[in-house]
Amino acid sequence: MPLLEITGLTRRFGGLTAVDAVSLHLTAGETLSIIGPNGAGKTTLFNLISGIDIPDTGTVCLGGHSLGGLTPERIAALGLARTFQHGRVFGNLSVRDNVLIGAHARLRAARPGLPLVGPLVELALALVRPAAVAAEEQALADEVTAILGRFGERLLPRIDQPAHSLSYANRRRLEIARALMLRPRLLLLDEPTAGMNPTETAEMLEVIRGLKDDGLSMLLIEHKLELVMALSDRVMVLDGGAVIAEGMPAAVRADPRVIEAYLGRRHSAEREPPPLAAQQFAHQLEATS
Template identity: 45%
Template sequence: MAPILEATGVTKIFGGLTAVDHVDLTIERKAIASLIGPNGAGKTTFFNCMTGLYRPEEGDIIFDGQSVVGLRPDQITALGIARTYQNIRLFSNMTVLENVLVGQHVRMKATPADAIFRTRRHREEERQARAYARELLHFVGLSGKEDWVSTSLPYGDQRLLEIARALGSRPKLLLLDEPAAGMNPRETEAMMELVHRLRDELGITVFLIEHDMKVVMNISEKVTVLDYGKKIAEGKPAEVRANPKVVEAYLGPGVLLGAQEEPLAEIEHG
């Protein structure tokens, strides 16, 4: 079976700065993969190229057999890629349920005229959307909070709401940008469990950016490492963790592995 995503030679330049430098990357279907690297390595820029926020100067990104380069973000979402953001982006004036409903609009077929005249098709689609939104909130653990204003949720629950909203578009590939950022240990464990359930129960491929090495090493089947926009390592977590180039990128030039068995285990912010 062909990979769900194949990126070849992806390059993004801002002025004289090459933020992503000829990156090749493959993600298998129903995998959990991570993209790591120090701050400024190009990780979020690569996500933005995948989702249509940026158009790369060079290279191609094939998703489920189709190039997404040059497509609008909404077109890419409709194809099956959804994402969350490093900084939480909820609709602050909407309820929890309404935020999840917004995530389903890309899949809805009713026309503006249907909505204005409250046609049977619009009413039925709205009923189904509300039911599905409640299912998603139950899945992520937010049942009973449907009517809360989104920004009144605790921080960890806001992260969960972002995921529920992204799931509203019924993605095949979910991009999570630092999903465990700012979470306490209990919330982090719950997030790791949720990521596994996304793959195991919903069949979604998950690709995440994360600074918490415990999260990365415990849930990833494949880890790709960027530094100054270049891919410097890729492989299974244990292979990447022991790679001298990776340790040097995080800790600085001249660092030796020495007797440390897990040199990256304690690095949570690079």
Template identity: 55%
Template sequence: MSESPREPALAVRDLRKSFGGVKAVDGVELIVAPGEFVSIIGPNGSGKTTTVNLVSGVLRPDAGRVEVDGLRLRPGSQEAAAAAGIARTFQNGRVFGSLTVRENVEIGLHTTVTAARPLRSLARFPVLRWLPLLAETVLALVPTPAVRAERRATAALVDAQLARFPERLVPRADNHAYTLSYANRRRTEIARALALRPRVLLLDEPAAGMNQTETAEVGRQLAELKAAGQTIVLVEHKLDLVNALSDRVIVLDEGRVIAEGTPEQIQNDERVIEAYLGRRRLRAAGGPRRTTAEKVIVGAE
């Protein structure tokens, strides 16, 4: 008897979002299997980051749904997405400059804290919102054995994520984030996302602004995560990184999926070249025959 197919780690179905008269995301479908590495690419303004914002609950979709392991998420709720196991980084790095590297990573564990936040479910009710705040304040001042044990476990998890960057973050664990280089701020953000031990990790241009050496280092770390079975959705403009890591590539243009397949298949898809260079330039290049510039854009050279 054959085994039943596994539930997708992430299922995005008919996702739509408009801003005024602009359809930023127009019926996007995305199915990601457990342990799969999927990249989303496309020209500027194609809807990549908006799609990630919808999946992670930063934005509320106009239509469609997001599921993790078959569980439908509450639309537009970052807390629900995090509780379901979705963690992410942002296109423009977001770290708290006045906090240390260690404290920035610890924030990634906020949805897993239970002993120190015993009444957090009441925070949804405006009349009762003061009760969880009061309980958390009391436990911060007079921690119970359970709270102390949870703090030790949290510290161990933070150390484990910092250890992914032994030369970059470990020596700077107690430094304030504002003192870090740009690349180390991005690494701190990745470590914070991983602290959640996410079911699905969303990375929005993690190598943006990095030089070639730094990009190669990020590529090695992502390859290690992939080898460990981490489910990853990557948005990235550096297509050599995309081609080296991806099991599948999704190409967006004007909010729609225009191509999907392996990196090799995408490299040979004329629709992708048209999306990046435009129909007029494609014709000027002699139709399907590719110029050097076209090869670079699709990562074929």
């Protein structure tokens, strides 16, 4: 059974079909990259998988469990974590506390999850702090240190600093660290290197490669094709919300439909230069060939 199985997922906004009957599967330990022009529906697909948005039709199953109708919190408890295209951190909280938030679905001693009286019990445990709660807090603190260590010296020396004081690249790293604190079965990364320079991109490549080597299953949205080609077991291409190509990275890179999706026939017909993003994509295709 695939870890993630999506069938016929569709999302419409008025007359616009943002995701058009998309189906995919992901096996445990696999990295699947989703690429496509701006506006192809990639982030909307992530929103549907993670429960932030609701599909018009189609199903999403994680580990055999249907995610239909579940809240993002319940989906997270099933082992799905994600990052966002535009990094989201809690600016007034420390780096440490931002990462600890990622463990919210895993708490047992401090958050027994009792119906009705649960909030009162949690308050009492926070005030009394019995041995089980203290032990859980220490274990989580050790885990925060280990996760931040994946990013070298970028975050650990800043563990007690507020997140708003971090550079843009470090806020992106912090968001990934928070997602890892969930101990996800499946990690969704939405453009993790957006806005990063070549050095920062190379560092992020090594971080994601380390996660892949550890056997973590990942869905990756990324525009930097050198990173896609280095990390992906398979690549899926969206255009206009629909899947136009899927397969091994080298085969997808050479698919005429993929090149046309970025460059488009109309530009050559009108003798107009393609958009800058399309030109950059074409250059990346040549560089990775």
